[in-house]
């Protein structure tokens with residue numbers, strides 16, 4: 001595996017690989033876990049070349065504290081990605097993707113409205129903009145996204161459709177811990193008691209019913225941002241809730 005940190009080096013590394021081989025892209029923010037590995041595995045299974053990106057995208061964070069506190073360990077992620085079978089890891093700096101004077105945005109409507117879009121204003125503007133940039137830089141045939149972030153998946157599919165981008169989006173099922181909690185880089189921030197309480201989220205989703213799901217959460221002392229059924233690449237029961245200081249999202253396809 002090779003790691004590239006600049007756009008110029010990424011382009012140089014990918015040029016000789018564009019010889020008819022299928023290129024798959026797995027966009028991540030790093031702190032790689034089994035959820036990310038499932039995406040890489042899916043890419044490995046149907047692509048000749050797997051490119052993973054590792055970029056804590058500042059424009060999709062609302063609160064600076066969340067951005068600053070995001071776990072970063074490039075050396076560890078490089079080892080994990082190499083073992084998982086990534087060929088090229090793209091790990092640019094924020095300045096590389098957003099140089100001084102950057103002023104062009106992709107602003108999705110439709111699937112980006114409501115749920116996360118309502119609770120995290122401009123979140124999907126950041127997601128959409130960085131995804132279009134990554135798609136253009138890597139020019140993959142396929143890009144892999146987790147169902148864990150179901151609204152993000154729906155937004156990305158909408159962008160590809162609406163802007164006629166020449167790639168296919170693949171959805172990968174949510175990977176969960178043995179206790180049912182969806183894997184997330186944010187889980188590391190939960191105290192043992194908070195983690196216990198967070199298990200109400202998968203329990204709530206198992207009811208497959210928004211009213212009953214809300215009751216399960218409230219009884220566990222969790223006040224959700226939302227519990228809603230929406231068409232997110234399929235009829236989905238989606239939940240967002242803060243457990244202590246940590247905001248978690250999860251969903252189940254109905």
Ligand code: AMP
Pocket residue numbers: 027028029030034035036038039144145146147148149172173174175176182183184185
């Ligand atoms: P992140 O690094 O959190 O931005 O996630 C990068 C990609 O991994 C996104 O497409 C996520 O939906 C996906 N992902 C994160 N957690 C999981 C999980 N537990 N199961 C499946 N995919 C996941």
